[in-house]
Amino acid sequence: MGWNTLDDIDLKNKRVLTRVDINVPVEDGQVTDATRIERIAPTIADIRAKGGSPVLLAHFGRPKGQYVPEMSLKPLVPALEDAFGCSVVFVERPSRDFIDAQASDAVIMVENTRFSSMEEANDPQMAQFLATLGDVFCNDAFSAAHRAHASTTGVAHLLPNCAGRLMQAELQALEAALSAPKRPVGAVVGGAKVSTKLDLLENLVKKIDVLVIGGGMANTFLAAQGADLGASLQEADLHSTARDIMAAAADAGCTVILPVDGRVAREFAAHAAHEVVTLNADTSLEADQMVLDAGDASAAQIAQTFGTLKTLIWNGPLGAFEIPPFDTATVAAARAAADLTNSGDLVTVAGGGDTVAALNQAGVAESFTYISTAGGAFLEWMEGKELPGVAALMQ
Template sequence: MAAAKPWKTVDDMDLAGKVVLTRVDINVPMEDGRVTDMTRIERILPTVKDILAAGGKPVLLAHFGRPKGDVRADMSLGMVREALEGALGSPVKFAANCIGADAKQGVAALEAGETLLLENTRFHAEETKNDAMFAASLAALGDIYCNDAFSAAHRAHASTEAIARLLPACAGRLMQAELEALEGALGAPERPVVAVVGGAKVSTKLDLLGNLVGKADHLVIGGGMANTFLAAKGVNVGKSLCEHDLADTAREILAKAEAAGCEVILPQDVAIWDKLESRETVEYVDVNECPDDMMMLDVGPRTTAYISQTIQSAKTLIMNGPLGVFEVVPFHKGTFDMLNEIARQTNGGNLISVAGGGDTVAAINLADHGDDFSYISTAGGAFLEWMEGKTLPGVAALED
């Protein structure tokens, strides 16, 4: 029997006739006043539709850009209203402030079946300061608080943290899906667990690596990060991107992994070239044979075969970062081969796969595997902090 969740969902609340203050992330890219990527809007639709279906009145709280407390026309959420209404297929009204008379009048005029979008919370400097009085002004507008913005949950802001302590609170559908996916991947996963961590620098992912060696059975390290570990083991990495000053740190992580019984998988063979450019052919060498004037730009076929074999025996996989410079052909091959194997095992029902992070999502989409993971997080910083084992203020507030 599954353990009870420490937070409530939309299903646990009586929403009929209630004003539901719903924190969403619709910080979408715009060009010439038009939304150019609807992903974030599409992801909040299940929550808004479920609130409407239960007889609730959704009032949306959101930020847009970084106005730093200034009111800026180019960061008004009014620009997003039309796209949101079109996607939702029901009326979306707009209030020119998220507190005060405009907001109160907007809420009072809201009829059944309508949604109200409030102006950018970050037009008030008190938002990012997690100000109690500002949170109280927001809370005064509604009856229930619903947080559907996991991507903002690592920030202790008034609309993500303080407000959750002032009203009956629950997680929206997207927040619920993120938390369940991540809990399944790292909290109480089916073993063996494979973690894939890539990217340019070890320095940006020290906390992540330190946490994962205690959670995963196998840790695949790729990208420029792998070079730092290889150099720490005495391997000549030529002209490759490498943080030589972190050799001691890399050795400490390897020792910690060994003590925890976590296998660290580093490249056995690599694709090399003297400059980062697209080319027809690729040269592979053993990892110990990289010439001084060359760069390691991807993993080789022996490495991908071993990674594939490891994935085939795994039950859970969590991915943050590619194995090589996937944006430049032919140095995408190692990452794509691994993604093909993850997709095969996931679609075959053998693997729970969770991925997140900008480069990771870009690589997955480029390889056309956007529908082949169990869950892909678009949360960026919040996803990374969760993987690092940190407490997210927005989630902790729901649990309290």
């Protein structure tokens, strides 16, 4: 595995500097969705059960090295106390003397690390100061692992370190999905634009057996083969890139699945009048027609393909899932993947904001093997990039 967990380090009577992600939505000083806080609760509980005292480090928003009152972590304390079932000591200007004056199992919350410009610069001075606040460093913030900051990588090099429970679960799920997956392994990559996922597609076709392309991205691939898709969202300047990706997939023995039909409408609106049309290189839509979702035959083909796989990675919807009925293909495919996961035939790992929203909408998020709430870090991991926050934990 290459990294320590909370089980590998003696935490008794230790102050455990714990990097967490508690970037939660707040309205009128109240946390409106505590999911990210709830997900770190097992790490906090384990550190305390092992005799340690968690000293939490986190950022909130983008204060750009300035003190911004509305980005203080202080209003989050009640939500932290609810999730952890214990009191939380908040400290604006931490010192080791202050920390050592607290109870031996105290949970201490340090103010927003990004109030210092040294944080994002990964300034060695800040890393050294943070290291004085604890005896052990625990990183439980996979979602910040693609950033080389003082509180994610700098301090990790200065103290004995380990992954927290959430980071451990994330890394184990990702290793099972792409580093050493059960084959055949497939991926669904959807969303609006090819341009945002070029690195991802180029990396995946070399590592997986089947690639399902959906959403506006699929339009670009179909148009690159000669289809006239009317007013559909597509990137004309990326047609040659799309053909290159198809060629690379063919060379690597990766099957690419594009929609064979689509839901087509003349307006981008909920319940717009629509029809299902065949999609291929010869398709010619009228100037005001738009493909807004994969069709029923495509959804059936995708579901059938899932049945041939052992591992599935999912990033991005198959259509404009925010507006019905253009969520139909995404929901149908997600339910097919969930059924196979529930029956033990498929390992499913999904990530990215839109993806999580789409799976929640389909009512299947609970059925997937693992859902990552880390947007950028999940994408960079899928792109095959080294994540500094993970690399810093490597033994």
